[in-house]
Amino acid sequence: MQEADIKFVEDSFKKYYFECFDQIRVPERTSEREFGYQKFNSGMTRHISIKSDKELHLLFMQNIPSDVYCSNAYYTFPNLPMNEKDWKEADLIFDIDAKDLNLSCRENHTVSICNECNEISKNSVQCLKCNSIKLEKKSLPCKNCINASKTEVSKLSEVLIDDFAIIPENIHVYFSGNEGFHVYVYNSQFQQTGSRERSELADYIMLHGSIPETFGMKKFKPNRSSFPDFNEKGWRGRFSKQVFGSKSKRSKIITELLTNGYSSFQKTLDNVSENIGVKIDPNVTMDIHRIFRLPGSINSKSGLTKIYCDDLSKFDPYIEASFLSDDSIEVLANCPIEFNLKNKKFGPYNNERVTIPTFAAVYMICKKLATIA
Amino acid sequence: MLALGQDEIAKYPFLADAGQYLKDKGFTLEQFGTDPDLKQLIDKAFDRIRVAADGKIYKSDLDGDHVSKEAALPREVFSFLLAIVLLKLSGMHTLIKRFALAEARRAEKYLEKDLANISDESKKQLAIKVIDDLFSIQIEKLDDYFVIPVSDYLKHSINFHEREWKLINRHVENGQVFLTPHETVRLIRKELGTYINSKIINAKTPSMISGFEDSVSKLILLSKKFTTYVVTTGEYPPCIKHAIEVLEKGENLPHSGRFMLAAFLLSKGQSVQQIAPLFKNAPDYNERVTLYQLNHLSGTSGSGTQYSCPSCEKLKTQSLCFATSECDNIINPLQFGKKRK
Numbered sequence: 001m002q003e004a005d006i007k008f009v010e011d012s013f014k015k016y017y018f019e020c021f022d023q024i025r026v027p028e029r030t031s032e033r034e035f036g037y038q039k040f041n042s043g044m045t046r047h048i049s050i051k052s053d054k055e056l057h058l059l060f061m062q063n064i065p066s067d068v069y070c071s072n073a074y075y076t077f078p079n080l081p082m083n084e085k086d087w088k089e090a091d092l093i094f095d096i097d098a099k100d101l102n103l104s105c106r107e108n109h110t111v112s113i114c115n116e117c118n119e120i121s122k123n124s125v126q127c128l129k130c131n132s133i134k135l136e137k138k139s140l141p142c143k144n145c146i147n148a149s150k151t152e153v154s155k156l157s158e159v160l161i162d163d164f165a166i167i168p169e170n171i172h173v174y175f176s177g178n179e180g181f182h183v184y185v186y187n188s189q190f191q192q193t194g195s196r197e198r199s200e201l202a203d204y205i206m207l208h209g210s211i212p213e214t215f216g217m218k219k220f221k222p223n224r225s226s227f228p229d230f231n232e233k234g235w236r237g238r239f240s241k242q243v244f245g246s247k248s249k250r251s252k253i254i255t256e257l258l259t260n261g262y263s264s265f266q267k268t269l270d271n272v273s274e275n276i277g278v279k280i281d282p283n284v285t286m287d288i289h290r291i292f293r294l295p296g297s298i299n300s301k302s303g304l305t306k307i308y309c310d311d312l313s314k315f316d317p318y319i320e321a322s323f324l325s326d327d328s329i330e331v332l333a334n335c336p337i338e339f340n341l342k343n344k345k346f347g348p349y350n351n352e353r354v355t356i357p358t359f360a361a362v363y364m365i366c367k368k369l370a371t372i373a
Numbered sequence: 374m375l376a377l378g379q380d381e382i383a384k385y386p387f388l389a390d391a392g393q394y395l396k397d398k399g400f401t402l403e404q405f406g407t408d409p410d411l412k413q414l415i416d417k418a419f420d421r422i423r424v425a426a427d428g429k430i431y432k433s434d435l436d437g438d439h440v441s442k443e444a445a446l447p448r449e450v451f452s453f454l455l456a457i458v459l460l461k462l463s464g465m466h467t468l469i470k471r472f473a474l475a476e477a478r479r480a481e482k483y484l485e486k487d488l489a490n491i492s493d494e495s496k497k498q499l500a501i502k503v504i505d506d507l508f509s510i511q512i513e514k515l516d517d518y519f520v521i522p523v524s525d526y527l528k529h530s531i532n533f534h535e536r537e538w539k540l541i542n543r544h545v546e547n548g549q550v551f552l553t554p555h556e557t558v559r560l561i562r563k564e565l566g567t568y569i570n571s572k573i574i575n576a577k578t579p580s581m582i583s584g585f586e587d588s589v590s591k592l593i594l595l596s597k598k599f600t601t602y603v604v605t606t607g608e609y610p611p612c613i614k615h616a617i618e619v620l621e622k623g624e625n626l627p628h629s630g631r632f633m634l635a636a637f638l639l640s641k642g643q644s645v646q647q648i649a650p651l652f653k654n655a656p657d658y659n660e661r662v663t664l665y666q667l668n669h670l671s672g673t674s675g676s677g678t679q680y681s682c683p684s685c686e687k688l689k690t691q692s693l694c695f696a697t698s699e700c701d702n703i704i705n706p707l708q709f710g711k712k713r714k
Contacts, residue, residue, distance in 0.1 A: 115656065134656045163545045164545075165548030165549075189522050189548060196531045196686070197527035200530070203540065203541055203690050204539075204545070211537060211542055214537075234546055235545075236544075283628075283629055286687070
């Protein structure tokens with residue numbers, strides 16, 4: 001990002017942090033958390049300990065970070081190097097990102113920015129100008145992306161509540177600030193669960209690594225009696241609903257599955273997993289030392305705020321997560337895709353000077369699709 | 374500590390305080406070396422170790438009904454205690470490990486029987502208590518199953534590499550995992566083995582006792598059988614080959630894949646300078662960032678921790694595993710191509 005752009009974006013961020021500090025949720029047990037932040041064009045500063053709202057506010061005002069993070073873990077000494085921190089426990093966290101959902105709409109709203117010549121084109125494999133393959137992809141997520149991500153959040157909540165007995169009030173959902181959701185689980189039986197165990201939890205939630213036997217298909221002498229039924233709990237019940245569809249079809253489909261055999265069943269299972277497994281990023285869930293974007297802070301990939309979703313079904317990030325000012329600014333925009341923010345339509349812009357509200361300008365600058373004119 | 378009857382001590386001899394037990398019975402170790410009647414028990418103890426070393430489970434006198442229980446019970450305990458003395462005198466850790474594991478599997482059989490016992494509630498309660506006391510797992514009975522919290526299950530199941538132990542292949546409901554008596558005790562086998570192993574390791578080594586020498590030297594000879602040699606083919610495992618291919622094609626390898634590749638090569642002795650050029654073709658290549666991260670992984674910067682290559686299990690979760698038959702059930706890519714001879 002160029003100097004002028006950084007200055008402009010930083011000023012807009014600073015204004016938000018100054019005026020809307022009450023948006024920022026200092027997590028509970030603040031002094032046991034590790035904080036970290038990044039500035040534009042600079043590395044990560046982490047292992048910071050913060051005692052109060054006031055200290056956090058000061059960090060924002062002094063540094064004007066592009067991104068701020070806070071650990072899901074609780075430590076005795078959060079400001080010491082990792083192996084001296086004395087890890088105590090960590091909230092369970094999940095990341096659901098539209099880019100991992102294999103959505104067909106993606107190619108319609110992804111642009112490629114050439115790392116060599118900065119040429120911007122709609123989703124392509126090669127730069128149209130210099131043929132380089134070093135392309136950076138930027139996506140401007142659409143309504144479909146957000147809805148599909150919400151569906152995954154609902155699926156995740158169902159597994160957490162039904163299978164892991166998590167109390168619904170302890171599940172907190174946040175819009176990530178870009179194209180997905182962050183889910184936190186507090187006070188569960190998994191607070192002290194380690195990384196390898198969490199990776200097993202992730203596999204469970206994703207319906208990853210299951211064997212045919214689990215769903216009733218045996219290698220030798222397979223029989224009908226062990227196949228799952230609709231009223232069963234857990235993945236066996238969900239498998240029934242997905243594969244059998246209705247009670248009347250169950251018997252016929254079991255016959256088919258038995259005829260097709262064991263190895264074919266494994267393929268069916270992979271297919272089912274793709275359809276009903278929850279698409280979380282396992283790396284986030286298994287990381288017990290992660291610093292995760294701080295609720296209320298701005299995501300520098302978009303200029304939108306990571307915000308708590310009270311009513312997920314009605315939540316619209318492009319209205320509710322944009323807090324930057326409406327002041328007009330002139331930018332040179334090269335954004336081949338149309339987008340909506342705060343109920344206003346923007347673009348497409350073909351290398352043109354336009355005067356638009358700050359929140360839209362920041363959005364495009366963060367996506368590398370505009371610069372200050 | 375649990376209050377144990379004679380019966381229980383014979384089944385779970387590792388729960389007993391060895392010194393106290395001998396004292397209570399009125400014996401000293403020296404007597405076993407000299408008294409011809411008692412000396413038989415040293416042979417029995419040696420046998421118990423030999424069977425364990427072969428990877429089998431010691432066939433207990435308790436199982437048959439050809440001897441009177443009254444005589445069999447103390448003999449059973451003595452042979453266990455003497456086996457430990459022999460092992461300590463031999464100092465052979467490979468044998469201790471094998472013995473501990475075999476004894477764990479032996480105890481497992483009894484635990485399972487006791488758990489499944491429907492006629493004698495006290496036996497079942499004891500088994501549940503043993504598991505709770507030793508491993509802090511709270512087991513509850515629910516219909517025909519034993520249920521334990523998912524978090525407790527995971528602590529133990531991650532030691533298994535067979536897929537049927539993966540949480541996804543378990544009946545999970547309401548925050549609990551449902552297990553049969555067999556699975557319940559199988560779940561703690563390794564910990565039981567570790568528990569017995571550490572009890573032996575931590576036991577005081579006595580000085581040589583007359584009458585024990587022969588058995589001890591036979592044990593030392595026996596342990597020689599288990600020395601292994603390892604040869605390596607030097608070929609990269611498929612996950613690493615795949616990662617290198619992706620990078621060579623200039624395609625995007627996720628952060629976790631780059632981590633795996635770099636940690637693997639560093640563990641194989643390559644330097645940061647040798648590894649860095651591999652990432653040159655990455656779409657988002659940045660020399661400064663690459664070197665920073667490689668130095669961090671190798672432990673030359675940051676906290677000084679050298680990161681190790683992730684396990685196969687972890688790579689499977691991250692969709693970075695491309696296992697072939699040549700992987701031969703290894704649990705970490707670093708083991709690929711190593712053949713025991």
